[in-house]
Amino acid sequence: MAARRMTPLPPLLAVGRRWLLARVAALTLLQAAAAGAAAIATRSLFAALDTAPEDLPATALIVLALSGAVIATVRVAAQLAGERLGQGYALDLREALFDHACAMSASDVAARRSGYVGLRFVGDMTAFRNWARLGLPRLIAGVILIPATCLILAWLSPALLWALLPPVAVALVAIVAGGPMLVPLQRRLRARRGRIAAEMTERMALAPEIDRLGRRSGEMRRLRQRSERMIQAALARLRLAEALKALPDLVAGLCAALLILIGARTGLGTGTIAAALAVLGLLLTPMRELAGVWNHYAAWRAARDKCAAALARPRRGNYGRRGLPPGPVTLSMAGLPLNADSPPLSMTCDAGARCLLSLPEAQISHLFSLLQRLEVPPPETLFLSGIPLEQLSRGALRRNICRIGPDVPMLRGSLRRMLTLAVSSRPDDDRILDVIDRLGLRGVLCPDGDLNRRVSEGGRNLSTEQRAAISLVQAAMARPRLVLVGQDMSAAGPDLCNALGRWLKGASVTVLCAESVAARIGLGEDATTAGPAG
DSSP: OBBOOOOOOOOOTTTHHHHHHHHHHHHHHHHHHHHHHHHHHHHHHHHHHOOTSSSSHHHHHHHHHHHHHHHHHHHHHHHHHHHHHHHHHHHHHHHHHHHHHHSSHHHHHSSSHHHHHHHHTTTTHHHHHHHHIIIHHHHHHHHHHHHHHHHHHHHHHHHHHHHHHHHHHHHHHHHHHGGHHHHHHHHHHHHHHHHHHHHHHHHHHTTTHHHTTHHHHHHHHHHHHHHHHHHHHHHHHHHHHHHHHHHHHHHHHOOOOOOHHHHHTOOOHHHHHHHHHHHHHHHHHHHHHHHHHHHHHHHHHHHHHHHHHHSOOOBBBOOBBBBOOOOOOOOOEEOOOEEETSEEEEEEEEETTTEOOOOOOHHHHHHHHHHTSOOOTTTTSSEEEEEGGBBBBBHHHHEEEESSTSOOOOSSEEEHHHHTTTSSSOOHHHHHHHHHHHTTTTHHHOTTOOOOOOGGGGGTTSOOOHHHHHHHHHHHHHHEEEEOOOOGGGSSSSSHHHHHHHHHHSSOOOOEEEEEHHHTTTOTTOEEEEEEOO
């Protein structure tokens, strides 16, 4: 049975990313120091304007001028560090999701909607990246800059700090209290937006057929209804998010008025008041960003839950460590269930024998998936050369079992790449063409000898004959010990069937073949037929 072990989410603060986060914190402290120096310089310059406007302190002017450049440079550096942090985190997540999908059974992967699979690698990655790139660094900036600016205000005048604290504290409490309400709103928005994106991704490929069936209006009406619900969710999320961001602006005017009023009544100079107003501007910026942090956090929470659910899906379990002995394999099945409606399969196929399967197409396909470990067979039901399948290593299965037919997987790339997918080391072009010529497939695959021909994902730009021919060349170069031929080869032409038959006669391999195809590829009378046990 499939293992239920959950793949953990990659840690946000892995070793390399901890240093990036520490760099963001250090740069934020430097930004706070530059802001404090600018406030001190502003105070000094305003004081000089009152006493000796013709003799302004040069040091204060230089500090004030340079503080802006320092803050701007530090902010860019912090953004770059945050971007590296976010991209590194997203990369680890992509690898974890893809690695987990590779370990799932083929049927579980096929059961997932392709649109949602794409969202895991695109939409959710944006949420993860934005939390690491924007949310976490801005949270750190708020934690550092807000207390730092309050300390600068206290240094300028404790009375100004006490005047500013009540409205600032009220705004911060409202931001902290209102932020968690974004989590369910963001989750609902992402669910509705994801449903639309997944459906449109899948339906775009079927658009001409949908129109032919007269379902264009119905699908557009469905899209409009779901979009309206998504828009309502987006507005609800945006309303709260922007309200939280607006709280600092709401108290900004009141804080400025209080600074001027308290400064005038306590006899503070214009320089101190001007410096306090500058500090107020610096204080409001991290408060606004702190309100935005909640939005990134809410999106991250929703995406994290989705990815955690994806990584919790059952895996096929670990491979063993054993290899196969030399020569063709002996294949044995002991009470192997293929589906709930048919009796289990028990049979033995001797080394080098040709065994025909008298089974429905779906059961043959499932059996081949079990042999290739795309699905998980019950333990102690499948044996290769006396070794339980679950004890064999990944390499042993990959090198020694080949399936021939038009439905083998094909990746986007050159024809050369497709023909050598099943071999450990890629042979040169002369070797590839020699194998093609010996099989008599030059006219089918590359009449001009050009191996640079582009093959689309899944071999969509190839004919059924060409895809099956590629699988045969792959097997001829890989030299497997067990060859699987399914009913999909019934669609192959006579030239390809003859080429397969000639190769099988000259190859020292064990063959498992659908009975309906055996006559077409010329398997001899000595082939044995197997079906489910009665």
